Amino acid sequence: MHDLIFALPYQTVGLLLFAAFCAGIVDSIAGGGGLITVPALLLAAVPPLNALATNKVQGAFGAATAAVTYAARGHVDLRRQLWPALGAFLAALAGASAVRFVPTDALRLTLPVILIGIALFFAMKPGLSDQDRAERLRPAAFALTMVPLVGFYDGLVGPGAGSFYMIAFVLLAGHGILRATAHTKLLNLASNLGGLAGFVIAGAPLWGLGLAMGLAQMAGARIGSRVAMRVGARLIKPLLVVTSTTLALRLLWQMMSGQ
Numbered sequence: 001m002h003d004l005i006f007a008l009p010y011q012t013v014g015l016l017l018f019a020a021f022c023a024g025i026v027d028s029i030a031g032g033g034g035l036i037t038v039p040a041l042l043l044a045a046v047p048p049l050n051a052l053a054t055n056k057v058q059g060a061f062g063a064a065t066a067a068v069t070y071a072a073r074g075h076v077d078l079r080r081q082l083w084p085a086l087g088a089f090l091a092a093l094a095g096a097s098a099v100r101f102v103p104t105d106a107l108r109l110t111l112p113v114i115l116i117g118i119a120l121f122f123a124m125k126p127g128l129s130d131q132d133r134a135e136r137l138r139p140a141a142f143a144l145t146m147v148p149l150v151g152f153y154d155g156l157v158g159p160g161a162g163s164f165y166m167i168a169f170v171l172l173a174g175h176g177i178l179r180a181t182a183h184t185k186l187l188n189l190a191s192n193l194g195g196l197a198g199f200v201i202a203g204a205p206l207w208g209l210g211l212a213m214g215l216a217q218m219a220g221a222r223i224g225s226r227v228a229m230r231v232g233a234r235l236i237k238p239l240l241v242v243t244s245t246t247l248a249l250r251l252l253w254q255m256m257s258g259q
Contacts, residue, residue: 008044008209012044013209013212015040015044016037016040016041016044016209016212016213017212017213017215017216018216019036019037019040019213020036020037020040020058020062020213020214020216020217020220021216021217021219021220022036022220023035023036023037023059023062023217023220024061024062024065024066024216024217024218024219024220024221024222024223024224025220025221025223025224025227026220026224026239026243027059027062027063027066027162027217027220027221027224028062028065028066028069028185028220028221028222028223028224028225028228029181029224029225029227029228029235029236029239030162030163030166030181030236030239030240030242030243031160031161031162031163031165031166031184031188031240031243032160032162032163032243032244032246032247033059033062033217034055034059034158034159035243035246035247035250037055037058037059037213038051038052038055041054041055046206046209049199049202049204050204050205050206052158052199052204053196053199053200053202053204053205053206053210054204054205054206054209054210054213055210056192056193056195056196056199056205056210057196057205057206057207057210057211057213057214058209058210058211058212058213058214058216058217059192059214059217060189060192060193060196060214061214061215061217061218061221062214062217062218062220062221063185063186063188063189063192063221064189064218065217065218065221065222065225066185066221066222066224066225067182067185067186067189069221069222069225069226069229070181070182070185070225070229071182073229075178075179075182075229076179076182076183076185076186078186081183081186081187083143084142084143084147084187085186085187085189085190086190087143087144087147087148087151088147088148088150088151088154088187088190088191088194089151089190089191089193089194090148090151090194091147091148091149091150091151091152091154091155091191091194092151092152092154092155092190092191092192092193092194092195092197093155093194093195093197093198094152094155094194095151095152095153095154095155095156095157095194095195095198096155096156096194096195096197096198096199097155097198098152098155098156099155099156099198102156109255111157111159111160111248111251112248112249112251112252113248114160115160115163115244115245115247115248115251116244116245116248118160118163118164118167118240118244119240119241119242119244119245119248121167122167122237122240122241122244123237123238123241128170128177128233128237129176129177129232129233130176130177130178130179130232130233131176132174132175132176132179133174133176134174135172135173135174136171136172136173136174137172137173139173142168142172142173146165146168146172147187150164150165150168150187150191151187151190151191151194154188154191154192154194154195155191155194155195155198158195159247159251160244160247161188161191162184162188163240163243163244163247165183165184165187165188166180166181166184166240169183169184176233177232177233177236177237178228178229178232178233178236181228181236185225
């Protein structure tokens with residue numbers, strides 16, 4: 001299949017780039033940028049498999065930009081995150097490779113409930129702020145358990161992986177909201193790339209379109225991460241609630257409509 005960026009009308013390409021820019025802002029703050037870009041790609045008549053693969057191409061640019069921006073301000077040490085990131089990559093690659101063999105219907109049915117639970121947690125839990133708390137899981141144990149678990153899910157299914165990383169950092173690693181957001185980005189990037197590797201084997205990504213949208217994602221992610229660092233939990237918490245709830249409702253709608 002030829003890369004559609006050379007066949008789509010200029011107006012459609014412009015709207016896709018704008019969608020990627022907006023997704024970069026949202027994703028760098030609370031995750032869920034795919035809520036914007038995947039429907040936009042589908043509306044542009046990109047086939048579903050190609051849309052999902054292309055979304056991972058462009059999403060990697062935004063996650064990388066956000067990770068570097070947070071690291072430059074001292075909110076995360078990327079070198080200490082390299083081994084967990086490698087674990088996330090390998091787990092996501094394994095998940096993407098297992099898609100044909102692992103039944104995911106039950107997981108898809110429970111996912112909206114889990115996402116709504118995450119939204120309620122961040123909306124109603126008192127005392128959640130940018131201040132760190134006591135950790136319940138040591139970094140090594142966290143890297144060996146939660147990171148590959150979420151990474152495998154990201155490769156196998158995908159939606160909500162950023163929210164799952166986020167709540168794991170808050171509940172188990174004791175991170176404050178802003179620090180949890182910063183640490184999520186590199187792991188999200190790694191598992192995104194692992195999942196992408198599975199799509200590459202199938203020849204699904206539209207590279208030209210994905211790279212163009214990736215540049216727009218980078219611009220949005222840079223703006224979004226700077227805003228998040230300036231405002232902190234006051235912005236991240238409500239946006240995380242909105243994105244988790246919206247994703248849950250979208251998944252429910254997909255199930256009800258048989259898509």
